[in-house]
Amino acid sequence: MSGRVDHGPEPDIEAARALLRDWLSRRLEPAGLAWLTTEAARLAAERGDTALAIAFGLVPRRLGRQMLALSAEESAAAGRCIEGWMPGDWSLADAGRILLLAGLPGRDPAFAPRFRALCQTADVAEAIALYRGLPLYPEPATLEPQVGEGLRSNMRSVFEAIAHRNPYPRRHFDTHRWNHMVLKALFIGSRLAPIQGLDERANEELARIMRDFAHERWAAGRPVPFEIWRCVGPFASGEALADLERVLDTGEAVEQRAAALALAASPDPAAAALLGRLPDLAAEIASGRLGWAVLQ
Amino acid sequence: MMLIDPHAHMISRTTDDYEAMAAAGVVAVIEPAFWLGQPRTNAGSYLDYLSSLVGFERFRAGQFGIRHYCTIGLNSKEANNAELAEAVMELIPRFALKEGVVAIGEIGYDEQTELEDKYFRAQLELANQLDLPVMIHTPHRDKKRGTSRSMDVCVEHGLDPGRVVIDHNNEETVREVLDRGFWAAFSIYPSTKMGNARMVEILRQYGARRVIVDSACDWGISEPLAVAKTAKLALQSGIPEDQVRLACYGNALDAYGQSGQMKESDWLDAPPVDQRALYEGNSILRGGREPVVQAPRDRRSLDDLIIE
Numbered sequence: 001m002s003g004r005v006d007h008g009p010e011p012d013i014e015a016a017r018a019l020l021r022d023w024l025s026r027r028l029e030p031a032g033l034a035w036l037t038t039e040a041a042r043l044a045a046e047r048g049d050t051a052l053a054i055a056f057g058l059v060p061r062r063l064g065r066q067m068l069a070l071s072a073e074e075s076a077a078a079g080r081c082i083e084g085w086m087p088g089d090w091s092l093a094d095a096g097r098i099l100l101l102a103g104l105p106g107r108d109p110a111f112a113p114r115f116r117a118l119c120q121t122a123d124v125a126e127a128i129a130l131y132r133g134l135p136l137y138p139e140p141a142t143l144e145p146q147v148g149e150g151l152r153s154n155m156r157s158v159f160e161a162i163a164h165r166n167p168y169p170r171r172h173f174d175t176h177r178w179n180h181m182v183l184k185a186l187f188i189g190s191r192l193a194p195i196q197g198l199d200e201r202a203n204e205e206l207a208r209i210m211r212d213f214a215h216e217r218w219a220a221g222r223p224v225p226f227e228i229w230r231c232v233g234p235f236a237s238g239e240a241l242a243d244l245e246r247v248l249d250t251g252e253a254v255e256q257r258a259a260a261l262a263l264a265a266s267p268d269p270a271a272a273a274l275l276g277r278l279p280d281l282a283a284e285i286a287s288g289r290l291g292w293a294v295l296q
Numbered sequence: 297m298m299l300i301d302p303h304a305h306m307i308s309r310t311t312d313d314y315e316a317m318a319a320a321g322v323v324a325v326i327e328p329a330f331w332l333g334q335p336r337t338n339a340g341s342y343l344d345y346l347s348s349l350v351g352f353e354r355f356r357a358g359q360f361g362i363r364h365y366c367t368i369g370l371n372s373k374e375a376n377n378a379e380l381a382e383a384v385m386e387l388i389p390r391f392a393l394k395e396g397v398v399a400i401g402e403i404g405y406d407e408q409t410e411l412e413d414k415y416f417r418a419q420l421e422l423a424n425q426l427d428l429p430v431m432i433h434t435p436h437r438d439k440k441r442g443t444s445r446s447m448d449v450c451v452e453h454g455l456d457p458g459r460v461v462i463d464h465n466n467e468e469t470v471r472e473v474l475d476r477g478f479w480a481a482f483s484i485y486p487s488t489k490m491g492n493a494r495m496v497e498i499l500r501q502y503g504a505r506r507v508i509v510d511s512a513c514d515w516g517i518s519e520p521l522a523v524a525k526t527a528k529l530a531l532q533s534g535i536p537e538d539q540v541r542l543a544c545y546g547n548a549l550d551a552y553g554q555s556g557q558m559k560e561s562d563w564l565d566a567p568p569v570d571q572r573a574l575y576e577g578n579s580i581l582r583g584g585r586e587p588v589v590q591a592p593r594d595r596r597s598l599d600d601l602i603i604e
Binding site for chain 2: 053054057058060061065067089091093120121122123124125126127128153154155157
């Protein structure tokens with residue numbers, strides 16, 4: 001199995017933490033903000049795991065249950081610090097919890113075992129916050145095995161906290177982990193579009209896995225999620241083209257559009273010929289009016 | 297009528313049960329930490345159990361539009377394994393402040409041993425410290441004395457009876473529990489605890505003030521629809537609707553709502569944070585509306601042959 005590929009641009013984690021502090025200071029009541037500031041300073045200086053567990057647990061009781069509700073401008077600023085960081089649907093409690101963890105030392109004491117301990121006793125909301133914060137934590141590479149545990153969760157919301165709107169997988173997963181995350185997303189009825197780095201980390205093995213999955217679904221008489229073809233397109237030739245032709249011939253409108261996009265992404269001239277059978281879709285793709293972003 | 301089952305060991309129940317409960321009007325369940333029908337051999341399995349109560353089971357219930365709460369505690373049976381009990385007592389504070397934990401429980405006596413007494417008292421102190429209500433499991437054997445003693449010890453440790461639910465009552469224990477100002481819960485559990493016809497007579501005799509009906513359904517032969525069936529039988533038997541609503545909904549909400557972790561708005565108007573965490577995607581199954589649950593089918597019939 002090949003190693004890590006295409007990490008994307010270097011993140012500015014310090015700037016991201018500063019943004020998070022700034023957003024919270026604009027939204028929290030004075031008492032909640034004072035509590036969070038005191039706890040963050042205390043936890044950054046001390047080593048107590050009990051103090052950490054208690055503060056982490058208390059966050060929603062101190063900060064409330066509102067959403068962070070970022071403006072478009074704030075969201076854009078997030079993406080400039082860390083490409084693919086999209087905290088737009090975080091709650092205030094997510095943000096507070098993540099800020100507490102982001103300020104902890106990476107070594108001495110090591111952050112990874114403390115992160116793991118919190119994951120092992122997490123309630124649903126805590127688990128979501130723990131994984132959403134991955135791009136901001138110290139020593140992020142050391143957290144990868146625990147993130148793998150999180151992906152095995154049967155709670156869709158926990159899985160999506162890792163897989164969706166989170167730049168961590170793109171940057172830190174090897175190809176095997178990456179491919180299985182993408183496959184599981186489809187398998188549990190989740191979406192691929194919010195996965196950051198989906199096109200950059202496309203690979204031939206994933207294309208094969210996806211085609212096998214499509215054949216399994218066809219054999220079972222079940223619908224095939226149209227996003228499968230996004231992973232197949234860049235490597236589509238030979239039998240894969242036969243699969244895409246089948247979708248063009250028998251799929252619903254959204255599936256046909258997905259197949260057309262996949263054909264457009266293929267380097268095989270035979271794919272271009274196949275796409276030529278649908279001049280309207282080909283024109284829409286060429287003009288940029290049809291892309292994966294508009295398919296729902 | 298909206299119903300709450302404030303004592304249900306859902307970890308042992310199937311998705312058919314969740315569907316049937318939702319269809320019968322159950323909007324919320326409380327799952328007390330208890331044993332597994334056989335003793336645990338190490339604290340690690342206790343940790344995973346408590347973790348599933350605040351995690352996966354809570355999520356699983358959400359898939360059926362049912363809000364899941366729990367109580368955290370070391371049960372009386374396993375308190376008799378001192379080595380296990382010591383280790384579990386270290387875990388309890390780590391879980392007691394999680395979201396949706398509405399009490400310390402179910403704790404109390406089984407055989408009324410010294411070890412049971414020791415850990416019962418230690419957990420009452422913890423409930424005081426964390427400002428949480430308490431759910432008391434009363435013993436199956438030597439029940440009347442065990443129930444009185446449980447209340448004595450609560451008072452001795454300074455607990456307000458209005459924050460303590462005494463569970464598994466029967467005709468022999470109810471009067472003292474109510475007279476002393478505690479909540480009196482009744483588990484409608486076939487053969488070993490209460491039947492619902494007897495429960496209706498208790499409601500007729502004592503009224504519904506501070507009376508709570510639950511199923512205590514678990515891995516034994518038990519009835520997840522016990523609250524719904526008791527409510528229906530009580531209404532048919534002429535118990536006024538407001539009394540039935542108190543015993544099968546309102547009182548549980550008042551008693552455990554004192555934790556600050558359980559509010560009617562949780563199921564009538566779920567906050568976006570909860571919708572995201574507990575329900576699939578963005579669609580919420582319940583929002584002050586009737587539950588969207590498939591028409592109940594007789595899944596146990598071989599005539600229902602197609603599996604898709």
